Amino acid sequence: MSGELILGELLSREKGILTEKWFYSTELRVLNTQIIFKIFFYFFESWHTVRWISSIVLILIMLGSFYYLMKQLNCKGFPFIAACLILNPSTLYFDVVLKGLYYIPHICISFLTIGMIIQYMKTDNILLKKILFFIMTALSLISGLGGLRQIVILYLPLLIVLILWKILGIRGNVVSGKWNILCEIMFLGSMLGYLINIKVLSKRFIYKKFTEIEYKDFELDSVTSVFNGILHTLGYRNGNIFSVVSVINVGAIALLVLILISLLAGLSRRCRISNTNRFLSFYFLCALLVFTLLYSFTNMEYSNRYNVPFLVFSVPVIFLNIQETEFSRNIKKCLYTIILISIYFGGLYQWNFRKNIDTTSQIKEVSEYLLSHEVSKGYSTFWNGNVLTELSDGEIEVWVHSPTGGETNIWENTDEIYPWLQYTDHVNNRPRGKVFVLLSKEEYDALVENVMAEWADVAFSNDTYVLFVFDDYDDLQRSVARG
Amino acid sequence: MKKKELIQTLSWLWLIAILAIWGGVFVETNKLLA
Numbered sequence: 341m342s343g344e345l346i347l348g349e350l351l352s353r354e355k356g357i358l359t360e361k362w363f364y365s366t367e368l369r370v371l372n373t374q375i376i377f378k379i380f381f382y383f384f385e386s387w388h389t390v391r392w393i394s395s396i397v398l399i400l401i402m403l404g405s406f407y408y409l410m411k412q413l414n415c416k417g418f419p420f421i422a423a424c425l426i427l428n429p430s431t432l433y434f435d436v437v438l439k440g441l442y443y444i445p446h447i448c449i450s451f452l453t454i455g456m457i458i459q460y461m462k463t464d465n466i467l468l469k470k471i472l473f474f475i476m477t478a479l480s481l482i483s484g485l486g487g488l489r490q491i492v493i494l495y496l497p498l499l500i501v502l503i504l505w506k507i508l509g510i511r512g513n514v515v516s517g518k519w520n521i522l523c524e525i526m527f528l529g530s531m532l533g534y535l536i537n538i539k540v541l542s543k544r545f546i547y548k549k550f551t552e553i554e555y556k557d558f559e560l561d562s563v564t565s566v567f568n569g570i571l572h573t574l575g576y577r578n579g580n581i582f583s584v585v586s587v588i589n590v591g592a593i594a595l596l597v598l599i600l601i602s603l604l605a606g607l608s609r610r611c612r613i614s615n616t617n618r619f620l621s622f623y624f625l626c627a628l629l630v631f632t633l634l635y636s637f638t639n640m641e642y643s644n645r646y647n648v649p650f651l652v653f654s655v656p657v658i659f660l661n662i663q664e665t666e667f668s669r670n671i672k673k674c675l676y677t678i679i680l681i682s683i684y685f686g687g688l689y690q691w692n693f694r695k696n697i698d699t700t701s702q703i704k705e706v707s708e709y710l711l712s713h714e715v716s717k718g719y720s721t722f723w724n725g726n727v728l729t730e731l732s733d734g735e736i737e738v739w740v741h742s743p744t745g746g747e748t749n750i751w752e753n754t755d756e757i758y759p760w761l762q763y764t765d766h767v768n769n770r771p772r773g774k775v776f777v778l779l780s781k782e783e784y785d786a787l788v789e790n791v792m793a794e795w796a797d798v799a800f801s802n803d804t805y806v807l808f809v810f811d812d813y814d815d816l817q818r819s820v821a822r823g
Numbered sequence: 824m825k826k827k828e829l830i831q832t833l834s835w836l837w838l839i840a841i842l843a844i845w846g847g848v849f850v851e852t853n854k855l856l857a
Binding site: 417420 | 831834835837838841842844845846848849
Protein backbone atom coordinates (compact mmCIF):
# COMPACT_ATOMS: atom_id res chain seq x y z
CA MET A 341 0.00 0.00 0.00
CA SER A 342 2.89 2.33 0.75
CA GLY A 343 4.23 1.44 -2.69
CA GLU A 344 1.48 3.50 -4.32
CA LEU A 345 2.56 6.48 -2.26
CA ILE A 346 6.22 6.05 -3.24
CA LEU A 347 5.12 5.91 -6.87
CA GLY A 348 3.13 9.13 -6.38
CA GLU A 349 6.17 10.83 -4.84
CA LEU A 350 8.40 9.62 -7.67
CA LEU A 351 5.95 10.98 -10.25
CA SER A 352 5.78 14.33 -8.45
CA ARG A 353 9.48 14.68 -9.29
CA GLU A 354 8.85 13.77 -12.92
CA LYS A 355 6.57 14.85 -15.73
CA GLY A 356 3.49 12.88 -16.60
CA ILE A 357 1.65 10.07 -14.88
CA LEU A 358 3.75 7.11 -16.01
CA THR A 359 7.35 6.31 -15.22
CA GLU A 360 9.96 3.87 -16.42
CA LYS A 361 11.71 4.10 -13.07
CA TRP A 362 9.20 1.95 -11.21
CA PHE A 363 8.44 -1.76 -11.05
CA TYR A 364 4.64 -1.81 -11.27
CA SER A 365 2.63 -4.78 -9.96
CA THR A 366 -0.28 -6.51 -11.70
CA GLU A 367 -1.32 -3.52 -13.74
CA LEU A 368 0.08 -0.32 -15.14
CA ARG A 369 -1.25 2.68 -13.19
CA VAL A 370 -2.73 4.97 -15.86
CA LEU A 371 -5.97 6.47 -14.57
CA ASN A 372 -5.29 5.49 -11.01
CA THR A 373 -4.59 6.69 -7.47
CA GLN A 374 -1.02 7.75 -8.29
CA ILE A 375 -2.41 10.92 -9.92
CA ILE A 376 -3.99 12.05 -6.64
CA PHE A 377 -0.86 11.19 -4.62
CA LYS A 378 1.30 13.01 -7.17
CA ILE A 379 -0.82 16.17 -6.94
CA PHE A 380 -0.68 16.29 -3.13
CA PHE A 381 3.07 15.68 -3.06
CA TYR A 382 3.40 19.06 -4.79
CA PHE A 383 1.79 20.71 -1.76
CA PHE A 384 2.88 18.68 1.27
CA GLU A 385 6.17 17.27 2.45
CA SER A 386 4.64 15.06 5.12
CA TRP A 387 3.80 11.69 3.62
CA HIS A 388 1.23 11.15 6.30
CA THR A 389 -0.58 14.33 5.28
CA VAL A 390 -0.51 13.20 1.65
CA ARG A 391 -2.00 9.82 2.61
CA TRP A 392 -4.62 11.38 4.82
CA ILE A 393 -5.83 13.98 2.33
CA SER A 394 -5.59 11.59 -0.64
CA SER A 395 -7.68 9.00 1.21
CA ILE A 396 -10.42 11.51 1.90
CA VAL A 397 -10.33 12.90 -1.64
CA LEU A 398 -10.47 9.43 -3.21
CA ILE A 399 -13.40 8.41 -1.01
CA LEU A 400 -15.15 11.67 -1.91
CA ILE A 401 -14.57 11.00 -5.62
CA MET A 402 -16.09 7.54 -5.15
CA LEU A 403 -19.09 9.02 -3.33
CA GLY A 404 -19.45 11.64 -6.09
CA SER A 405 -19.48 8.95 -8.78
CA PHE A 406 -21.99 6.98 -6.74
CA TYR A 407 -24.19 10.07 -6.39
CA TYR A 408 -24.20 10.51 -10.16
CA LEU A 409 -25.16 6.85 -10.67
CA MET A 410 -27.94 7.04 -8.06
CA LYS A 411 -29.28 10.20 -9.68
CA GLN A 412 -29.42 8.56 -13.09
CA LEU A 413 -31.06 5.48 -11.60
CA ASN A 414 -33.55 7.74 -9.86
CA CYS A 415 -32.77 5.89 -6.66
CA LYS A 416 -33.73 7.82 -3.54
CA GLY A 417 -32.01 8.06 -0.16
CA PHE A 418 -28.48 8.65 -1.40
CA PRO A 419 -26.83 9.76 1.90
CA PHE A 420 -28.08 6.77 3.89
CA ILE A 421 -27.18 4.33 1.11
CA ALA A 422 -23.82 5.97 0.37
CA ALA A 423 -22.85 5.61 4.04
CA CYS A 424 -22.86 1.83 3.37
CA LEU A 425 -19.83 2.38 1.12
CA ILE A 426 -17.87 3.57 4.14
CA LEU A 427 -19.52 1.85 7.08
CA ASN A 428 -20.13 -1.83 6.39
CA PRO A 429 -19.19 -5.17 7.95
CA SER A 430 -16.89 -6.37 5.17
CA THR A 431 -13.33 -6.87 6.40
CA LEU A 432 -12.16 -7.39 2.84
CA TYR A 433 -13.75 -4.15 1.62
CA PHE A 434 -12.29 -2.34 4.61
CA ASP A 435 -8.78 -3.62 3.89
CA VAL A 436 -8.85 -3.30 0.12
CA VAL A 437 -10.88 -0.17 -0.60
CA LEU A 438 -10.95 1.96 2.54
CA LYS A 439 -7.49 1.13 3.84
CA GLY A 440 -5.54 0.30 0.70
CA LEU A 441 -7.45 2.68 -1.60
CA TYR A 442 -7.29 -0.06 -4.23
CA TYR A 443 -9.94 -0.40 -6.96
CA ILE A 444 -11.43 3.02 -6.17
CA PRO A 445 -10.62 4.21 -9.72
CA HIS A 446 -12.17 1.04 -11.19
CA ILE A 447 -15.28 1.44 -9.05
CA CYS A 448 -15.59 5.12 -10.01
CA ILE A 449 -15.20 4.39 -13.72
CA SER A 450 -17.89 1.69 -13.46
CA PHE A 451 -20.29 3.94 -11.51
CA LEU A 452 -19.77 6.79 -13.97
CA THR A 453 -20.00 4.63 -17.09
CA ILE A 454 -23.23 2.88 -16.04
CA GLY A 455 -24.62 6.28 -15.01
CA MET A 456 -23.64 7.84 -18.33
CA ILE A 457 -25.17 4.97 -20.33
CA ILE A 458 -28.46 5.49 -18.51
CA GLN A 459 -28.30 9.26 -19.05
CA TYR A 460 -27.47 8.63 -22.70
CA MET A 461 -30.51 6.38 -23.00
CA LYS A 462 -32.82 8.91 -21.37
CA THR A 463 -31.77 12.23 -22.84
CA ASP A 464 -33.04 13.74 -26.09
CA ASN A 465 -30.38 16.44 -26.08
CA ILE A 466 -28.14 15.67 -29.08
CA LEU A 467 -25.23 17.75 -27.79
CA LEU A 468 -25.33 16.02 -24.41
CA LYS A 469 -25.43 12.65 -26.16
CA LYS A 470 -22.34 13.57 -28.16
CA ILE A 471 -20.48 14.73 -25.05
CA LEU A 472 -21.41 11.55 -23.15
CA PHE A 473 -20.42 9.42 -26.13
CA PHE A 474 -17.03 11.11 -26.30
CA ILE A 475 -16.36 10.83 -22.55
CA MET A 476 -17.40 7.16 -22.40
CA THR A 477 -15.31 6.19 -25.43
CA ALA A 478 -12.26 8.06 -24.11
CA LEU A 479 -12.73 6.50 -20.68
CA SER A 480 -12.92 2.99 -22.15
CA LEU A 481 -9.71 3.54 -24.12
CA ILE A 482 -7.83 4.94 -21.11
CA SER A 483 -9.14 2.14 -18.89
CA GLY A 484 -7.88 -0.45 -21.37
CA LEU A 485 -4.43 1.14 -21.25
CA GLY A 486 -4.24 0.15 -17.60
CA GLY A 487 -4.85 -3.53 -18.20
CA LEU A 488 -7.52 -6.21 -18.21
CA ARG A 489 -9.31 -5.47 -14.95
CA GLN A 490 -11.75 -2.80 -16.13
CA ILE A 491 -12.57 -4.84 -19.23
CA VAL A 492 -13.41 -7.90 -17.15
CA ILE A 493 -15.53 -6.05 -14.60
CA LEU A 494 -17.26 -3.55 -16.89
CA TYR A 495 -16.87 -3.57 -20.66
CA LEU A 496 -17.15 -7.31 -21.33
CA PRO A 497 -20.20 -7.70 -19.04
CA LEU A 498 -21.82 -4.70 -20.79
CA LEU A 499 -21.28 -6.35 -24.15
CA ILE A 500 -22.92 -9.54 -22.86
CA VAL A 501 -25.83 -7.46 -21.47
CA LEU A 502 -26.30 -6.10 -24.95
CA ILE A 503 -26.35 -9.59 -26.48
CA LEU A 504 -28.78 -10.91 -23.85
CA TRP A 505 -30.96 -7.82 -24.24
CA LYS A 506 -31.22 -8.53 -27.96
CA ILE A 507 -31.79 -12.28 -27.56
CA LEU A 508 -34.53 -11.73 -24.99
CA GLY A 509 -36.04 -8.96 -27.10
CA ILE A 510 -36.47 -6.51 -24.21
CA ARG A 511 -38.03 -3.29 -25.40
CA GLY A 512 -38.97 0.02 -23.85
CA ASN A 513 -38.14 3.70 -23.84
CA VAL A 514 -34.79 3.10 -22.35
CA VAL A 515 -33.46 1.04 -25.24
CA SER A 516 -33.75 3.94 -27.61
CA GLY A 517 -30.71 6.12 -28.19
CA LYS A 518 -28.45 3.51 -29.75
CA TRP A 519 -26.88 2.48 -26.48
CA ASN A 520 -26.10 -0.87 -28.10
CA ILE A 521 -23.60 0.79 -30.47
CA LEU A 522 -22.21 2.64 -27.48
CA CYS A 523 -21.55 -0.62 -25.60
CA GLU A 524 -19.87 -2.14 -28.64
CA ILE A 525 -17.67 0.91 -29.17
CA MET A 526 -16.71 1.04 -25.51
CA PHE A 527 -15.73 -2.62 -25.61
CA LEU A 528 -13.68 -2.07 -28.75
CA GLY A 529 -12.15 1.06 -27.22
CA SER A 530 -11.11 -0.81 -24.10
CA MET A 531 -9.69 -3.67 -26.18
CA LEU A 532 -7.77 -1.17 -28.30
CA GLY A 533 -6.40 0.32 -25.09
CA TYR A 534 -5.41 -3.13 -23.89
CA LEU A 535 -3.72 -3.86 -27.23
CA ILE A 536 -1.67 -0.68 -26.80
CA ASN A 537 -0.94 -1.83 -23.26
CA ILE A 538 0.48 -5.14 -24.48
CA LYS A 539 2.17 -4.06 -27.69
CA VAL A 540 3.49 -0.60 -26.86
CA LEU A 541 3.43 0.27 -23.17
CA SER A 542 4.75 -3.08 -21.99
CA LYS A 543 7.95 -2.41 -23.90
CA ARG A 544 8.58 0.78 -21.91
CA PHE A 545 7.10 0.09 -18.51
CA ILE A 546 7.56 -2.93 -16.26
CA TYR A 547 4.42 -4.66 -14.94
CA LYS A 548 2.88 -8.09 -14.89
CA LYS A 549 1.16 -8.98 -18.13
CA PHE A 550 -1.61 -11.53 -18.33
CA THR A 551 -0.73 -12.85 -21.75
CA GLU A 552 0.07 -16.31 -20.40
CA ILE A 553 -3.47 -17.02 -19.18
CA GLU A 554 -4.51 -20.50 -20.29
CA TYR A 555 -7.71 -22.47 -20.27
CA LYS A 556 -7.93 -25.26 -17.74
CA ASP A 557 -10.46 -28.00 -17.05
CA PHE A 558 -13.54 -26.76 -15.24
CA GLU A 559 -13.14 -26.99 -11.49
CA LEU A 560 -16.01 -26.87 -9.06
CA ASP A 561 -13.52 -25.72 -6.43
CA SER A 562 -13.11 -22.45 -8.33
CA VAL A 563 -16.87 -21.81 -8.15
CA THR A 564 -16.76 -22.59 -4.43
CA SER A 565 -13.88 -20.13 -4.01
CA VAL A 566 -15.80 -17.44 -5.89
CA PHE A 567 -18.92 -18.09 -3.78
CA ASN A 568 -16.98 -17.96 -0.50
CA GLY A 569 -15.18 -14.84 -1.71
CA ILE A 570 -18.51 -13.13 -2.35
CA LEU A 571 -19.75 -14.10 1.12
CA HIS A 572 -16.59 -12.73 2.72
CA THR A 573 -16.85 -9.49 0.79
CA LEU A 574 -20.41 -9.18 2.08
CA GLY A 575 -19.06 -9.36 5.62
CA TYR A 576 -19.06 -13.09 6.42
CA ARG A 577 -16.19 -14.06 8.68
CA ASN A 578 -14.85 -17.12 10.45
CA GLY A 579 -15.13 -17.16 14.22
CA ASN A 580 -16.82 -18.51 17.31
CA ILE A 581 -20.44 -19.41 16.78
CA PHE A 582 -21.41 -18.00 20.21
CA SER A 583 -20.24 -14.49 19.49
CA VAL A 584 -21.21 -11.35 17.57
CA VAL A 585 -19.74 -13.06 14.51
CA SER A 586 -22.98 -15.09 14.27
CA VAL A 587 -25.02 -11.89 14.00
CA ILE A 588 -22.64 -10.51 11.34
CA ASN A 589 -22.73 -13.78 9.40
CA VAL A 590 -26.53 -13.98 9.47
CA GLY A 591 -26.50 -10.42 8.10
CA ALA A 592 -24.05 -11.41 5.33
CA ILE A 593 -26.13 -14.42 4.30
CA ALA A 594 -29.32 -12.32 4.43
CA LEU A 595 -27.59 -9.77 2.20
CA LEU A 596 -26.68 -12.50 -0.28
CA VAL A 597 -30.27 -13.75 -0.34
CA LEU A 598 -31.45 -10.18 -0.82
CA ILE A 599 -29.07 -9.73 -3.76
CA LEU A 600 -30.40 -12.93 -5.36
CA ILE A 601 -34.03 -11.86 -4.84
CA SER A 602 -33.24 -8.40 -6.25
CA LEU A 603 -31.55 -9.97 -9.25
CA LEU A 604 -34.51 -12.26 -9.86
CA ALA A 605 -36.88 -9.30 -9.60
CA GLY A 606 -34.64 -7.29 -11.90
CA LEU A 607 -34.48 -10.03 -14.51
CA SER A 608 -38.04 -11.34 -14.34
CA ARG A 609 -40.52 -10.01 -16.82
CA ARG A 610 -43.31 -10.56 -14.34
CA CYS A 611 -42.01 -7.79 -12.10
CA ARG A 612 -43.00 -4.35 -13.21
CA ILE A 613 -39.75 -2.49 -12.85
CA SER A 614 -38.06 0.27 -14.80
CA ASN A 615 -35.77 -0.64 -17.67
CA THR A 616 -32.90 1.18 -15.98
CA ASN A 617 -33.31 -1.15 -13.02
CA ARG A 618 -33.46 -4.12 -15.39
CA PHE A 619 -30.34 -2.88 -17.16
CA LEU A 620 -28.47 -2.59 -13.83
CA SER A 621 -29.55 -6.09 -12.76
CA PHE A 622 -28.46 -7.52 -16.10
CA TYR A 623 -25.10 -5.81 -15.79
CA PHE A 624 -24.59 -7.11 -12.26
CA LEU A 625 -25.50 -10.66 -13.27
CA CYS A 626 -23.22 -10.58 -16.32
CA ALA A 627 -20.31 -9.20 -14.29
CA LEU A 628 -20.84 -12.02 -11.80
CA LEU A 629 -20.97 -14.60 -14.61
CA VAL A 630 -17.84 -13.30 -16.34
CA PHE A 631 -15.99 -13.25 -13.03
CA THR A 632 -17.04 -16.81 -12.09
CA LEU A 633 -16.36 -18.27 -15.54
CA LEU A 634 -12.98 -16.54 -15.76
CA TYR A 635 -11.73 -18.23 -12.63
CA SER A 636 -13.46 -21.55 -13.33
CA PHE A 637 -12.07 -22.08 -16.82
CA THR A 638 -8.71 -20.32 -16.77
CA ASN A 639 -5.56 -20.48 -14.68
CA MET A 640 -5.91 -16.80 -13.76
CA GLU A 641 -4.66 -16.25 -10.23
CA TYR A 642 -7.64 -15.83 -7.89
CA SER A 643 -8.00 -13.64 -4.85
CA ASN A 644 -11.20 -12.81 -2.94
CA ARG A 645 -10.56 -9.09 -3.26
CA TYR A 646 -10.93 -9.19 -7.05
CA ASN A 647 -14.73 -9.34 -6.67
CA VAL A 648 -14.94 -5.97 -4.89
CA PRO A 649 -15.13 -3.70 -7.98
CA PHE A 650 -18.34 -5.31 -9.26
CA LEU A 651 -19.85 -6.56 -6.00
CA VAL A 652 -20.12 -2.95 -4.86
CA PHE A 653 -22.99 -2.72 -7.37
CA SER A 654 -25.05 -4.97 -5.10
CA VAL A 655 -25.78 -1.81 -3.06
CA PRO A 656 -27.71 0.07 -5.78
CA VAL A 657 -29.22 -3.22 -7.07
CA ILE A 658 -30.78 -3.99 -3.67
CA PHE A 659 -32.04 -0.50 -2.85
CA LEU A 660 -33.36 0.24 -6.33
CA ASN A 661 -35.33 -3.00 -6.34
CA ILE A 662 -36.82 -2.25 -2.93
CA GLN A 663 -37.80 1.19 -4.19
CA GLU A 664 -39.51 -0.25 -7.26
CA THR A 665 -41.30 -3.20 -5.66
CA GLU A 666 -45.05 -3.05 -5.38
CA PHE A 667 -45.00 -3.34 -1.59
CA SER A 668 -46.78 -0.70 0.43
CA ARG A 669 -44.78 2.37 1.41
CA ASN A 670 -44.57 1.31 5.05
CA ILE A 671 -43.21 -2.13 4.22
CA LYS A 672 -40.60 -0.54 1.96
CA LYS A 673 -39.56 1.87 4.73
CA CYS A 674 -39.36 -1.02 7.14
CA LEU A 675 -37.17 -3.08 4.78
CA TYR A 676 -35.00 -0.06 4.08
CA THR A 677 -34.45 0.58 7.78
CA ILE A 678 -33.72 -3.05 8.68
CA ILE A 679 -31.14 -3.43 5.91
CA LEU A 680 -29.43 -0.14 6.66
CA ILE A 681 -29.29 -0.76 10.41
CA SER A 682 -27.89 -4.28 9.82
CA ILE A 683 -25.14 -2.93 7.56
CA TYR A 684 -24.33 -0.05 9.92
CA PHE A 685 -24.29 -2.39 12.93
CA GLY A 686 -21.78 -4.71 11.21
CA GLY A 687 -19.74 -1.67 10.20
CA LEU A 688 -19.67 -0.21 13.71
CA TYR A 689 -18.65 -3.59 15.12
CA GLN A 690 -15.77 -3.68 12.67
CA TRP A 691 -14.71 -0.08 13.37
CA ASN A 692 -14.77 -0.69 17.10
CA PHE A 693 -12.56 -3.73 16.63
CA ARG A 694 -10.20 -2.02 14.18
CA LYS A 695 -9.71 1.23 16.04
CA ASN A 696 -7.67 -0.55 18.72
CA ILE A 697 -5.29 -2.14 16.26
CA ASP A 698 -2.13 -0.32 15.31
CA THR A 699 -0.41 -2.50 12.74
CA THR A 700 2.63 -0.26 12.49
CA SER A 701 3.66 0.28 16.11
CA GLN A 702 6.55 -2.21 15.89
CA ILE A 703 7.93 -1.01 12.57
CA LYS A 704 7.63 2.60 13.76
CA GLU A 705 10.23 1.70 16.41
CA VAL A 706 12.51 0.40 13.65
CA SER A 707 11.99 3.57 11.65
CA GLU A 708 12.76 5.76 14.68
CA TYR A 709 15.92 3.76 15.44
CA LEU A 710 17.18 4.06 11.87
CA LEU A 711 16.49 7.78 11.66
CA SER A 712 18.12 8.51 15.01
CA HIS A 713 21.22 6.55 13.95
CA GLU A 714 21.28 8.12 10.50
CA VAL A 715 20.92 4.84 8.65
CA SER A 716 18.76 5.56 5.66
CA LYS A 717 19.34 2.72 3.20
CA GLY A 718 19.00 -1.00 3.47
CA TYR A 719 17.25 -4.24 2.68
CA SER A 720 14.05 -5.98 3.73
CA THR A 721 11.39 -8.31 2.42
CA PHE A 722 8.38 -6.86 0.59
CA TRP A 723 5.84 -6.13 3.33
CA ASN A 724 8.41 -4.50 5.59
CA GLY A 725 10.05 -2.36 2.92
CA ASN A 726 7.89 0.39 1.47
CA VAL A 727 6.13 1.00 4.77
CA LEU A 728 9.48 2.09 6.25
CA THR A 729 9.82 4.66 3.48
CA GLU A 730 6.34 6.01 4.17
CA LEU A 731 6.80 6.15 7.95
CA SER A 732 10.07 8.05 7.55
CA ASP A 733 8.62 10.62 5.13
CA GLY A 734 10.76 9.18 2.36
CA GLU A 735 13.99 9.41 4.37
CA ILE A 736 14.58 5.66 4.40
CA GLU A 737 15.04 3.90 1.08
CA VAL A 738 14.55 0.16 1.05
CA TRP A 739 15.84 -2.38 -1.45
CA VAL A 740 13.25 -5.15 -1.39
CA HIS A 741 15.17 -8.35 -1.95
CA SER A 742 12.33 -10.89 -1.86
CA PRO A 743 8.62 -11.29 -1.22
CA THR A 744 7.71 -11.71 2.44
CA GLY A 745 7.85 -15.40 3.28
CA GLY A 746 9.83 -16.06 0.11
CA GLU A 747 12.76 -18.39 -0.04
CA THR A 748 15.34 -15.92 -1.28
CA ASN A 749 18.01 -15.42 1.31
CA ILE A 750 19.45 -11.93 1.59
CA TRP A 751 22.62 -13.45 3.01
CA GLU A 752 23.17 -15.61 -0.01
CA ASN A 753 22.69 -12.99 -2.68
CA THR A 754 22.44 -9.32 -1.77
CA ASP A 755 22.27 -8.35 -5.42
CA GLU A 756 18.98 -10.09 -6.12
CA ILE A 757 16.07 -7.66 -6.20
CA TYR A 758 12.34 -8.43 -6.16
CA PRO A 759 10.96 -6.63 -9.23
CA TRP A 760 7.74 -5.54 -7.56
CA LEU A 761 6.72 -2.05 -6.43
CA GLN A 762 10.14 -0.48 -6.04
CA TYR A 763 12.52 1.75 -8.01
CA THR A 764 13.99 0.02 -11.08
CA ASP A 765 17.41 1.53 -10.38
CA HIS A 766 17.64 -0.74 -7.32
CA VAL A 767 18.72 -3.44 -9.78
CA ASN A 768 21.99 -1.69 -10.55
CA ASN A 769 22.53 0.78 -7.71
CA ARG A 770 23.75 -0.35 -4.31
CA PRO A 771 22.97 1.38 -1.01
CA ARG A 772 25.62 3.91 0.02
CA GLY A 773 26.76 4.63 3.57
CA LYS A 774 25.53 2.52 6.46
CA VAL A 775 23.33 -0.35 5.32
CA PHE A 776 20.65 -2.10 7.34
CA VAL A 777 19.03 -5.50 6.86
CA LEU A 778 15.59 -5.81 8.41
CA LEU A 779 14.08 -9.23 9.07
CA SER A 780 10.89 -10.15 10.85
CA LYS A 781 11.36 -12.57 13.75
CA GLU A 782 9.73 -15.32 11.63
CA GLU A 783 12.08 -14.62 8.74
CA TYR A 784 15.05 -14.59 11.08
CA ASP A 785 14.02 -17.89 12.68
CA ALA A 786 13.44 -19.49 9.28
CA LEU A 787 16.81 -18.32 8.03
CA VAL A 788 18.76 -18.69 11.25
CA GLU A 789 20.91 -21.55 9.98
CA ASN A 790 21.93 -19.52 6.97
CA VAL A 791 22.25 -16.15 8.64
CA MET A 792 25.92 -15.30 8.53
CA ALA A 793 25.74 -12.38 10.91
CA GLU A 794 25.84 -13.23 14.58
CA TRP A 795 23.08 -12.29 17.03
CA ALA A 796 25.68 -10.03 18.60
CA ASP A 797 25.62 -8.01 15.38
CA VAL A 798 21.95 -7.22 15.88
CA ALA A 799 21.65 -3.46 16.19
CA PHE A 800 18.02 -3.39 17.28
CA SER A 801 15.22 -5.83 17.92
CA ASN A 802 11.71 -5.80 19.30
CA ASP A 803 8.85 -8.31 19.49
CA THR A 804 8.48 -8.43 15.70
CA TYR A 805 11.72 -7.36 14.05
CA VAL A 806 15.45 -8.01 14.01
CA LEU A 807 17.65 -5.28 12.55
CA PHE A 808 21.26 -5.62 11.45
CA VAL A 809 23.34 -2.55 10.60
CA PHE A 810 26.60 -2.65 8.62
CA ASP A 811 29.17 0.07 8.06
CA ASP A 812 28.63 -0.04 4.33
CA TYR A 813 27.63 -2.32 1.49
CA ASP A 814 31.06 -3.98 1.39
CA ASP A 815 30.80 -4.75 5.09
CA LEU A 816 27.48 -6.44 4.39
CA GLN A 817 29.12 -8.40 1.59
CA ARG A 818 31.98 -9.44 3.86
CA SER A 819 29.42 -10.61 6.39
CA VAL A 820 27.93 -12.82 3.71
CA ALA A 821 31.36 -14.04 2.66
CA ARG A 822 32.24 -14.82 6.26
CA GLY A 823 30.15 -18.00 6.18
CA MET B 824 -39.23 22.11 8.83
CA LYS B 825 -41.25 19.28 7.40
CA LYS B 826 -40.55 15.69 8.46
CA LYS B 827 -39.23 14.79 5.03
CA GLU B 828 -36.78 17.71 4.99
CA LEU B 829 -35.65 16.86 8.50
CA ILE B 830 -34.87 13.27 7.52
CA GLN B 831 -33.04 14.51 4.44
CA THR B 832 -30.89 16.87 6.52
CA LEU B 833 -30.20 14.16 9.06
CA SER B 834 -29.21 11.71 6.35
CA TRP B 835 -26.59 14.13 4.98
CA LEU B 836 -25.33 14.84 8.48
CA TRP B 837 -25.05 11.09 9.05
CA LEU B 838 -22.97 10.65 5.90
CA ILE B 839 -20.71 13.57 6.82
CA ALA B 840 -20.31 12.22 10.36
CA ILE B 841 -19.36 8.76 9.06
CA LEU B 842 -16.84 10.33 6.72
CA ALA B 843 -15.42 12.50 9.50
CA ILE B 844 -15.10 9.57 11.92
CA TRP B 845 -13.48 7.52 9.18
CA GLY B 846 -10.97 10.25 8.41
CA GLY B 847 -10.32 11.11 12.04
CA VAL B 848 -10.19 7.73 13.71
CA PHE B 849 -8.57 5.66 11.02
CA VAL B 850 -6.74 7.67 8.42
CA GLU B 851 -5.49 10.59 10.50
CA THR B 852 -4.14 8.39 13.28
CA ASN B 853 -2.24 6.31 10.72
CA LYS B 854 -3.88 3.11 11.91
CA LEU B 855 -4.54 2.11 8.35
CA LEU B 856 -0.98 2.06 7.24
CA ALA B 857 0.43 -1.34 6.43
